[in-house]
Amino acid sequence: MTDESTVAPVPRPAAEPAAAPRNTRAQIRQPLLLALVLACGILVGANPFRASEQNPDGTARGYLKFKEILSYVDRDYVDSVDAEALSDYAITRMLExxxxxxxxxxxxxxQQASAFLQSDFDGVGVEFNLFHDTVTVVSPLSGGPAELAGLQPGDRILAVDGVAVSGVRISTEQMFGKLRGPRGSSVQLLVQRRHQSKPMTVAVNRNRIPNSSVDVAYMLDNETGYIKVSRFASGTYDEFKQALGDLRRQGLTRLVLDLRGNPGGYLDRATKLADEFISGTKKLVYTEGKGDQYDTQTYSRTLGEFEDGPLVVLVDEGSASASEVVAGALQDHDRALVVGRRTFGKGLVQQPIALNDGSELRLTIARYYTPSGRSIQKSYRSGAEAYEKELTRRMQHGEYFHADSIHFADSLRYRTDRGRTVYGGGGIMPDLFVPRDTSAYSAYYTRLQSHNLIREFALNFFQDHRDELEAMRFEQFNTSFRISDTQLQALTVKANHDGIPNDVAGLRRCTALLRNQLKAHIARSAYGKTAYYQVLREQDHELQQAFHAVTDGNGSLMQGITLKQ
Structure with missing residues (x-):
């Protein structure tokens, strides 16, 4: 599912692990984890970057040597070369x-990298997907330009401003570039609508589109709220405050904060969010760099919106950087129960430095530490390749499934405010471990996902039953609607036609998950994003564990909790 309003960070070659919002759950999480944390952990408000005085002679010699070699290559090498591209390559390898x-x-x-941390952008406001090399509208943003122009779920975009985008293997990034543009400008879309014989031309006037980082906020029951934060962007704190206030008015007295798959972002937004939960003046995070130029200490200062009441923070191996700052601060101060699996382990802070040609250097300038003194950064001494494969090794060693597969050195032992033992040196270890549930993920399900057939089938179903679905309230849909065996069989027939052979055992294994995924995607088209997440909750075992923890805590979540190791 691709949302024009959401752009992942640009991966560098051999990118480190990443995570997208948990839309399609654990089965697709691992591939997506390969593009994550590059734009994250950015320090805001740091001192301006200054030239180093540590080794000026060495720096000058290195600069002159590189300049001399590049000049010789550009002038005398046997073939023509792109000197700028060579320079970019050399810089990338140096930073490695x-x-x-x-x-x-x-x-x-x-621009694309920065969009990850922006709270809005100029575009048409449409969520789309690529089905069989065809750009298909999943949902126009409510009240956005695309909806106002009449676009509907299931519409296929054949051309943009006269240039074909259907059947030409266009990439998601290329489609972003065609749909986005200056506010007030117009884009012509050639659209094929189901059951209409001829395509139609739709003119869409671009406008400012919110790029929300709070994916969803709703009540799990009459007292328990749920808020999922996908990253810490420029508008995250304001979005979170609004979401929390709305839930408080609905009766919230306890909260599940979902940071799974959150790769981080602006550090100050993360600490402001943590401050909403922590009373008094307590340390939230501190950073230490070379000398004292980038040494900082951040404390809670404001009267928060939810400083009392049961709080659970959901994390997993895709939670990194600023999300680890939040989880670590709340854990160190015994303010929240951390539930899930060990986080990614990124404790390095980058300073964004704009260069003259419009490029950007994001340079590590400090390490951050939790209030108890823990460094969360995992080791990278074995080199980039080993670092990039660290999450794979966790899975191979059984860490995703058994808490006792995780071991920490005694030298990395720290204490929380109440004297509980916690560990540094490689992510935040949850207080309550929840293994990854892969029992339903058959190879057949993986193939259905990789061919986008689940989303495509759900979208077609919505189009065929649009009137009856829209005449039904979501609450009625959620309690009464069920994907039938006949509909599952129709999906397998479609899959077989697309080259995925029937697999009776594989289908049986994933049936419950498949029904849930299809229902969730139908709900997304009919009722919106919140409905999508509410349906997914049925098969979200980690969220179910978090819900039980926060509702069974009776206001004292930390009592009797010991760290799993």
């Missing part, structure tokens, strides 16, 4: 010798 998170972003990619 430093740490896994210092990164150079060429000018042509800088």
């Amino acid at each position: 010798r430093l740490d896994p998170h210092s990164v150079f972003i060429p000018a042509r990619q800088q």
